[in-house]
Structure formats: C-alpha cells, structure tokens
Amino acid sequence: MDACQNVEADVEKILAKYNKYGQKWQFQLHRFISTLERYKKEFESQGSGIDHCELSSTILQIKLSIKEITNEHRRWHSDVSRVGKSIDKNFISDYTEASNKKVFKTDHEKEILNKIICLHLYKDSKWEVAEEFLKEVGLTIDDGQKQHYLHLNHIVDCLKRKNTQPAFEWVRQNKIHLDAKKSDLEFKLHQIVFLDILSEGNHYEAVVYARANFNNFLDKQKEIQSTMGMLLYLPNIEQIRDDVIDLFLKESCLSDDDLLSISVNVGCSALPTLLDIKQAICRDVGGVWNENDELPIKIDTGFAYHSVFACPILRTRSSSSNPPMMLVCGHVISKDALHKLERSGRLKCPYCPKEQLPSEARVIHF
Ligand SMILES: [Zn+2]
Incomplete structure (x- = not known):
C-alpha cells in the first residue's frame, strides 16, 4: 500500500506541473497562430507592402517561444521517466529472495507440492487439467482420492440441478458425524425440496412433503414455522439453494481442505x-531460516498451523521417536514426558488431576 501511495504522490506532482504547462502555452500558441493568420491575410491583400521589420521581430519571438517549449518538453520527458524509476524502486518485481529455497530441494518435497496442486485441481473439478498435470510431472495419485472428489463434486452438480438424492444419500452415510456437530444440512435439504415443489405451484404436495419429513426435526420448531410461512411468501429459492450448497461444501470439508x-x-x-x-x-x-525451518521472528498470518509440537513438560520438540501423545482428558504431552510421569503403571495428567493408564494415550499426527 505504501508503494502505491509513493508512486501516486510522484504522479500527482507531475500532473500538477502539467496542468500549469498546458494553460501557459495554450494561450501563447493561440496568440501566435492568430498573428500568423493575420499576416497571411495581409500578404494576400497587400502583397509586398508589409512592414518587414515588424514581421522579423514577430518571427524571432515565435522562435524563442518554441525553443522554450521544446526545452520544457525535454524536462517533462525526464520527469515522466522518473515515475518509471519510482515504480521500479517502490514495487518489487522479483520475490524469489523472500522465499526459502531449501524447501523444494528434494524430489520428495517437489512431489508433495505437485500432489497439493493436483488435489486443488480435483477439488475444482478440473479433471482433464489434473490428468495432464500428473502426466507432465510423472506422478500418480491414489485413485481413492480422485474418486472422493469426483463423488463430492457430483453431489454439488446434482444439487445445482435440483437433484437432492445424492446429497441425501451422503447425509445418510455420514449421519453420525453430522449429528455429532448438530448440522442443519439434512433439514436444509428437505427445505429446498419443499420449496422446489412449492415453486411449481403444488401447494398440497408441498404440505404433504412437509408433514412426512419435517416431524423428524423436533428441535427446529422455529425454522419449520418460517418454512411453512413460505407457503404464502415464496422466498428467493436460488439464494437458499446456494446456501445449501455452501453448507454441503463446508460439511463435506470440500471447501476448507484446499x-x-x-x-x-x-x-x-x-x-x-x-x-x-x-x-x-x-x-x-x-x-x-534456521535448521528447524523457523524464522527469527513470529509472523501473524491469521492462520494457526502448528506443524511442530513442543512438549509443555520437557520443553523438547516432538520427533518420530518421541511423538506427541493425547491423554484421555485431551491434554497433550510428549511420549518421553508420559514415561517420566508414569508411577506404578498409572499416570496422572500434569494439567488436570485425571488419573489414567499410559496405554490409553494416543499418538497425535500433525
Ligand atoms: Zn488432563
């Protein structure tokens, strides 16, 4: 933003100068043109009976002014090119120096990056581009992952075409997970079916559908009431459909695992x-970047990702031989700390008094 403001200030300075420049010379040039036109007319009417002395002094005046205009124009040129320099100074065209070149050194790391690009293309339904990309980088991706995205995108396409059956089937398969987080998805799907019936003018059928399906949602009395009010005032169904699709993207994690x-x-x-x-x-x-791939200062990016776990008890970094372990109470400590805290086959969480067996702790993968 500072860069834009700096360049803008330089441009403003030149524009202010230019405005004055235009006004100043415009008046002068108009005067010269009318003088020359007057001489032309006099030549035509009087022939050689013209005052040569006056004419030479006018021509000399014009020549001097044109020289001044040319000089000023030259100064202008250098001012304009200075804006170009200001752009070069304020904007960085090469960001490679800000990157950590060590990150993509090995083939394994490059493969991870290519996989991430491919999954992004899958997520966006760019199947052909993804296949071509895989061919070019010489990579194969587990077919299950492709099928996963293919299936979820198929459900989204169906929802757009007013076919809710695949979405209902997905909800049925993931019911436990959706119920655990009190998801509205199933209700919203029934609501959109109700509205689609209603928009075709089938009020009776819509009520029958509502009776058959809404009574499963005892905790949604208010939403059901407002949905039934739509019998009288039909809302913007496409907006509601888009909301349902967004909700599906969110619940299926299609939107946030990119x-x-x-x-x-x-x-x-x-x-x-x-x-x-x-x-x-x-x-x-x-x-x-130090050897642990860390920067000397903390950068707040708005995203909280901790790819590194430091044990709060032993103050050491986790590793494959000393992984983070989640206790029954939810607190996480390193495996080494877990063994150190073990007393006669039992363990007391250092954060809460919960007693448990060390074998109950589970390894956490970041
Ligand atoms: Zn605890």
Whole structure:
C-alpha cells in the first residue's frame, strides 16, 4: 500500500506541473497562430507592402517561444521517466529472495507440492487439467482420492440441478458425524425440496412433503414455522439453494481442505514481513531460516498451523521417536514426558488431576 501511495504522490506532482504547462502555452500558441493568420491575410491583400521589420521581430519571438517549449518538453520527458524509476524502486518485481529455497530441494518435497496442486485441481473439478498435470510431472495419485472428489463434486452438480438424492444419500452415510456437530444440512435439504415443489405451484404436495419429513426435526420448531410461512411468501429459492450448497461444501470439508489456497494465502500475508526482513537484515531471506525451518521472528498470518509440537513438560520438540501423545482428558504431552510421569503403571495428567493408564494415550499426527 505504501508503494502505491509513493508512486501516486510522484504522479500527482507531475500532473500538477502539467496542468500549469498546458494553460501557459495554450494561450501563447493561440496568440501566435492568430498573428500568423493575420499576416497571411495581409500578404494576400497587400502583397509586398508589409512592414518587414515588424514581421522579423514577430518571427524571432515565435522562435524563442518554441525553443522554450521544446526545452520544457525535454524536462517533462525526464520527469515522466522518473515515475518509471519510482515504480521500479517502490514495487518489487522479483520475490524469489523472500522465499526459502531449501524447501523444494528434494524430489520428495517437489512431489508433495505437485500432489497439493493436483488435489486443488480435483477439488475444482478440473479433471482433464489434473490428468495432464500428473502426466507432465510423472506422478500418480491414489485413485481413492480422485474418486472422493469426483463423488463430492457430483453431489454439488446434482444439487445445482435440483437433484437432492445424492446429497441425501451422503447425509445418510455420514449421519453420525453430522449429528455429532448438530448440522442443519439434512433439514436444509428437505427445505429446498419443499420449496422446489412449492415453486411449481403444488401447494398440497408441498404440505404433504412437509408433514412426512419435517416431524423428524423436533428441535427446529422455529425454522419449520418460517418454512411453512413460505407457503404464502415464496422466498428467493436460488439464494437458499446456494446456501445449501455452501453448507454441503463446508460439511463435506470440500471447501476448507484446499492446501494450495491455504499456502498461497499464508504466503501472501507473510510476504510484506519477509520483504521487511530482507531489507533490514540481509539480501536473501532464505538464509535467515534456521535448521528447524523457523524464522527469527513470529509472523501473524491469521492462520494457526502448528506443524511442530513442543512438549509443555520437557520443553523438547516432538520427533518420530518421541511423538506427541493425547491423554484421555485431551491434554497433550510428549511420549518421553508420559514415561517420566508414569508411577506404578498409572499416570496422572500434569494439567488436570485425571488419573489414567499410559496405554490409553494416543499418538497425535500433525
Ligand atoms: Zn488432563
């Protein structure tokens, strides 16, 4: 933003100068043109009986003014090119110095990146692009993952075409998970079916559908009441359909497991700070990452991702031999700390007094 403001200030300065420049010379040039036209007429009518002395002094005046205009124009040129320099100075065209070049060094790391790009394309239903991409980078992806996205996108397409059956089937398969988080999805699906029947003018059928399906939702009295009010005042059904689709995307996690979008967003919000580091500390930001892939300062990107777990008891980083373990009460400590806290085959959580068996703790994967 600062960069835009700096360049804008330079442009404003030139524009202010230009406005004065135009007015000043416009008047002058008009005067010269009318003088020359007057001489032309005099030539035509009087022939050679014209005052040569006056004419030469006018021509000299015009020549001097044109020279001044040319000089000013030249100064103008350098002012305009200075804006170009200001753009180069304020905007960074090469961001590679802000990146950590070590990140994609090995084939394994490149493969992870390519997989993430491919899953993003799957998520967006860009099947052909994804296949071509996989071919070019020489990668294969587990068919189950593709089928997963294919299935979810098929449900979304059906919802757009007023076919709710695949969505109901998905809800039936995931009922336990949806009920646990008190999801509205099933009710909203019934609501959209009710509204679709209603929009075709079949009031009686809509009421029959409502009677048959809404009585399963005892906790949704208010929503049912307002839905029944739609018998009189039909709402914007397409808006409600879009809301149902959004809800499905959210519940199926289709909308928020897009690692590529998350990475790009995190990168964009961290970029200004990384560029500040580059200017303040060193030329190459890649060099300031330490061996644990951490930066010397904390950057708040608005996303809370902890790929590293530090044990709150032993103050050590987790590793494959010392992974984070979740206790029965939900508190997490490292495996080493768990063994240290074990007394006669039992364990007392260091955060809450819950007593448990060490074998009940589960490994957590980040
Ligand atoms: Zn606890």
